[in-house]
Amino acid sequence: MSPISRGFRGRGRIPAGEAGRLPPGQYLTGGFPVLSAGPTPHTPLADWTFSITRSGATEGSWTWPEFQALPAENVTVDIHCVTRWSKFDTGWRGVSVDTLLDRVEHDGRYMMAFCDGGYTTNLPLDDVTGGKAWVAFDYDGQALAAEHGGPARLLVPHLYFWKSAKWVRGLDLRDRDEPGFWETYGYHMYGDPWREQRYAGD
């Protein structure tokens, strides 16, 4: 049994006043921790594209200027990281995944987000449609910083934040749910923070 370290409180953990707003096992933080499994990619905007693909074929693709011309929206959401920190009322601007999928012929019930640096994460299509997900390029009123996933990241706030893939470059549509990067290494395929689905088998 570890002794309590007298006087240790840890980084900016705020006692959650709104008990119902924090999922089980989470701590509220004032900062915005940077988590990564590899070096920060730096794709020049002139080279950046976002694609919807299916079985190797590109169903739709946008360059950065084309992407910026799409209707975008501002959203304020709570986010929850599987490493136990949560952050309330984060402000983002991005293109709804609905907007992107509406512009392509698509089928398939699942998708794999793919990213610069090789990161992937899987999601049911139902969880990125109906106003639940965005490809976000601004955070807190400013262009999304590279360390936080800029130029653009996926934003899926109702699931653990590892599903909000940084440096996202597209969505590959699939018939089956297949594990992405962290899911392959033991994390949950779905990742609902309210059911505390952190690891496979939870």
Add this chain to the structure above:
Amino acid sequence: MEPLDGNSIGGLLIDVFGAEMTGASGTCGTCGATGPVAGLVVYRQAPGTVARCRVCGAILMVFVKVRGMTCVDLTGMARLDQPGAA
């Protein structure tokens, strides 16, 4: 956030292997580079700990703590030679 090196996972490696491993020699399965585990590029600020080849960046080791049990994936490594007992 600058990455650390394999020295920083010395304790984790003892937990997993039961032996001091930072001096062990690892060979990258992607580019063939060989060097001490202490020299790997380590990212710890993540849902898991990832150690990458210093030469080509390929992932060599991934450690994830699942419900208190450390799961380790070494499939990126072609070879890992444990040093002789001290």
Add this chain to the structure above:
Amino acid sequence: MAGTALRGRLTWQVATVAALTRETASVCTIGLEPPDWPGHRAGQHLDVRLTAEDGYRAERSYSIASAPGEQLAITVERLDDGEVSPYLTEELQVGDELELRGPIGGYFVWDPGDGSPLTLLAGGSGIVPLRSILRYRVRTGSDVPARLLYSARTLPDVIYRDELGHHHDGVEVSYTLTRSQPPGWTGHTGRIDAGLLAGAAWPAAANPVAYVCGPTSFVETAAAGLVDLGYPPERVKTERFGATGGP
């Protein structure tokens, strides 16, 4: 393999804080009394674990500052945005408990049996494990010649200044101050480069072994510089710390 995995398992133990020494404005040395310390080798580190009242835990690694045989001590630099270091350098009191496990590390270690000339390159708080090596060298009466080049931002940032200044008997200590220097400073200035290394490190022909420790960017530059001087890569041992108040 399952059988051998049970041997040598590191266990956490609760040490008592025995002494606190302020080294610089942001650096503190913590003397520890663990109940069951197995001893250590110069260059090794230990893990510290803190537990808050709500069960929140944070774990960090710190290089051991003491030589084998001395009272166990770690030296901690306070990082402005740190979570653990501000607690260890400003809140911790003598008599408090500190959970730790160790010693850890088998690569970045020095044993006096190695007769090679020592090139030690320190960036900021990277001096800590090198200080353990130098203290052990003295403690064992080793006559291995050593050269230490210590890069720090300013003179007040130099850790163990008095102790390092007293080195003699085959230890040459030189400093480079990268941000500002006191009036009349006769040491080096600016970040380490090829010229500085050529003058301060042992020549490759002496078959030295090098220990390079500090922030990642410092280690990259310094280690590459030694390899450029002809050091075989396997004779340049490196230990990278996270972003610190290094040079």
